[in-house]
Amino acid sequence: MVKESVYRCRLLSVAIIGAMSVFQVGCVAESEPTEADLALEALIVDQNLIGDPSEGRELPLIGDALPQLGMKLFYSKSLGGNFDTGCVSCHHPSLGGADGLTLPVGVDATDPELLGLGRENTAGVPVVPRNSPTVFNAGLWDSGMFLDSRVESLGKEPKANGSISPIRTPDTDIGVADLDAGANLPAAQAGFPVTSTDEMKTDLFEDGSTNDEIRDHLAARIGGYGEGEGELGTNTWLEEFQTAYVSAEDAETLITFENIAHAIGEFERSMVFVDTPWHQYVNGDRTVLTEDQKEGALLFFTPVNAGGAGCSGCHSGDLMSDERHHTIAFPQIGPGKGDGNNDDFGRERETANPADRYRFRTASLLNIALTGPYGHAGSYETLEQVVRHYVNPNQAVTDFFAQGAWCQLPQYEGVTDCETLYPDAQANTQLALQKVQQERQARMTPFISPMLNNTQIAQLVSFLEALTDECALDRACLADWIPEGEGPDGNQLNAVDAEGDAL
Ligand code: HEC
Ligand code: HEC
Incomplete structure (x- = not known):
């Protein structure tokens, strides 16, 4: 069936010039809403989303x-x-x-x-x-x-x-x-x-x-x-x-x-950097998301007990973060913050409250496709690994360590004696997993694992990829935030990548 295209228009501004009113109207192409669109519309209303977390804020412009x-x-x-x-x-x-x-x-x-x-x-x-x-x-x-x-x-x-x-x-x-x-x-x-x-x-x-x-x-x-x-x-x-x-x-x-x-x-x-396909979708353009992305969005915003993935329970609002701290137990690798043996106690380091151990601030997911590797220690390379962690944290952690742990990450390629670097990593991560378990038993966490099949996992990942601002992908657009020349003291860092090409 070919969907009929309609246009949805809204009044952008009204200017009074002399005795005449000039109306400026913006229109977006729109196809008939699918079932997913209608369900999403309800969730968007329900969760008070407007798509743009910068609205209502006083923020400077780069030209200032x-x-x-x-x-x-x-x-x-x-x-x-x-x-x-x-x-x-x-x-x-x-x-x-x-x-x-x-x-x-x-x-x-x-x-x-x-x-x-x-x-x-x-x-x-x-x-x-x-x-x-x-x-x-x-x-x-x-x-x-x-x-x-x-x-x-x-x-x-x-x-x-x-x-x-x-x-x-x-x-x-x-x-x-x-x-x-x-x-x-x-x-x-x-x-x-x-x-x-x-x-x-x-x-x-x-x-x-x-x-x-x-x-x-x-x-x-x-x-x-x-x-x-x-x-x-x-x-x-x-x-x-x-x-x-x-x-x-x-x-x-x-x-x-x-x-x-x-x-x-x-x-x-x-x-x-908030002008994402998701933002445009929330603003009424139904054509910007693929069907998979819409299905992923539905999972994201639907609680686990209603058949969703429950992500917006913590990644809430237009910033996609409740700005609170939770135990997720992503693999703890690296030298640590001086807690335990190469461990990182997270929020507890600040509050001295043991309940806060292994809790980290909920990440904003805007532009998330651009900022891998993921987690507070950067241990997961892909969004798929992250989503699989939510589905079954114990299994994901077991897989991570069985598949070479940090040594499988590109940054550690060629590091001599890589395997011996962080001997306590797995034990530390197990402690965090135990904390998730305790919090679940005490019903003290919104972290409930969703049952997702491979298709749904892929849909969630493609939704996360719809959270990228186009400007952030475009060197010419980013140029406003990248200075030229050598700086006022000749010490400006003009970055290059591993190939020597200017960033
Ligand atoms: C219980 C609250 C909670 C729920 C539910 C939740 N998250 Fe998270 N999320 C967090 C916290 C806290 C972090 C940061 C953890 C860390 O850094 O160790 C995070 C981190 C992430 C990251 C990595 C961000 C980065 O910058 O490295 C991604 C991606 C992510 N979550 C996606 C999801 C998806 C998809 C879902 C649903 C399947 C979900 N989250 C459900 C709290 C939650
Ligand atoms: C060696 C790498 C490094 C350098 C250099 C660095 N940062 Fe960071 N930045 C980090 C890391 C790692 C964190 C997270 C640390 C943590 O949470 O304990 C961070 C966190 C931040 C955050 C918080 C972001 C958030 O989501 O809460 C801001 C803002 C920031 N840095 C700005 C700066 C500024 C400004 C400078 C220069 C004065 C700077 N950084 C220099 C690595 C760096």
């Missing part, structure tokens, strides 16, 4: 002065203690705002400009314990940043990005406001990578100093004053700060770490 300054700082290796790392080292727009690796490589890279697969450090094994999340849509989080929300809004006001109530950071105790945190969550977060020895600082720079001493030194370096005077060859940062902050003040006043972090945060907040 502060994000422009923030971009130059984000790409500058001068914020790396030993001039070899910038924020972009682990968060490049061409890599979905992340780094394409299981575990990041920050300082001591054999080639600091090389990002993505092939980036290695001189030690030959990554030392940063968690997977790099994307910085895309950083302006859309209201509760916390980092996978354990250790930068956390105390009030969690909707659509505020942490800008209303005080923010707690690792510089203060849980629940205690950090009065120096800055204007919003991304600004507060930006104060921490620079203090991490493995991410940006190196142990050559400010060894044993407090976080504030490290930040002040970096600000003095960028500003070319005090203890940082002369650390940069060329230095035109003052002009950049004066333009962005519309100020004639001197470097010492204007180039503070607070102003550095704020500008970086504004750059991140300008990275709004």
Whole structure:
């Protein structure tokens, strides 16, 4: 049967010119709704989805002065203690705002400009314990940043990005406001990578100093004053700060770490990538999703007890995250965060509440197809593996370890004695699986395994692939977030991939 195409139109704007009203009407081609469309429409209404989590938020545009300054700082290796790392080292727009690796490589890279697969450090094994999340849509989080929300809004006001109530950071105790945190969550977060020895600082720079001493030194370096005077060859940062902050003040006043972090945060907040096929579908264009994607969406938004996959129980709302923490027990690999033997206790590290052990913040699934490998330790390479984990976590973990564990991941190809790297990985993952079991018995978790056949698993994966913003796939479109030239200090990181091609 050939479906009849109809057009659905809506009034976009009305302008009154003289005595005449001019109506602008937008139309989208639409086929007759299928059964799946009708069921999805009901779920969309039910779950209050509008498709666009950026709506109703005050976010800067990349063309604005502060994000422009923030971009130059984000790409500058001068914020790396030993001039070899910038924020972009682990968060490049061409890599979905992340780094394409299981575990990041920050300082001591054999080639600091090389990002993505092939980036290695001189030690030959990554030392940063968690997977790099994307910085895309950083302006859309209201509760916390980092996978354990250790930068956390105390009030969690909707659509505020942490800008209303005080923010707690690792510089203060849980629940205690950090009065120096800055204007919003991304600004507060930006104060921490620079203090991490493995991410940006190196142990050559400010060894044993407090976080504030490290930040002040970096600000003095960028500003070319005090203890940082002369650390940069060329230095035109003052002009950049004066333009962005519309100020004639001197470097010492204007180039503070607070102003550095704020500008970086504004750059991140300008990275709004939410225009996905799913968004367009929610807006009424029934033609953008394939039938498989619609079936996948139905599974995603339907609870397990109603025959669905129950994903939106946690990946809820238009951001597709409840911004809460749950035990999922994805394989724990890597050096760990210093808990147990190479383990990572997740949210418990912040709250000191054993109930929070192995809980991590629900990931946003926007642009998820671009940000593999997956999970807090980057242990699953494909979305199919992730979905299979939900269906049967014990089996998925068993398979993961039976099939070569981390050594099957591309980043570990060619690593000598790969198998001996993380002897406690499987035992640690088992502990997390036991916690899932306990929580299930106590009915304390929304993590219920759905029964899905192979077709349904494939449908869910193809729905997840409909969550990608087209701009994020298009180098020309991303160019607005990738600076040209060498930067105000000649230390701009102009990234290349393993083939040497510009990212
Ligand atoms: C060596 C790699 C590396 C570098 C360099 C790095 N990051 Fe990250 N970033 C990470 C990792 C890993 C996490 C998650 C860490 C965690 O949750 O414990 C993260 C988390 C974040 C987050 C939180 C995202 C979320 O979903 O909550 C933001 C924002 C961010 N980084 C921005 C920055 C900025 C700004 C800089 C520079 C000042 C920077 N990063 C430098 C690896 C890196
Ligand atoms: C109980 C809450 C919960 C449910 C239900 C849930 N998730 Fe998750 N999801 C999470 C949490 C928490 C994480 C982060 C876990 C980690 O990093 O270790 C996550 C991570 C993911 C990731 C990896 C994200 C990344 O950036 O690495 C994907 C993909 C994903 N979930 C998809 C799904 C799908 C598909 C479903 C339905 C089958 C689902 N989730 C059901 C809570 C949930």
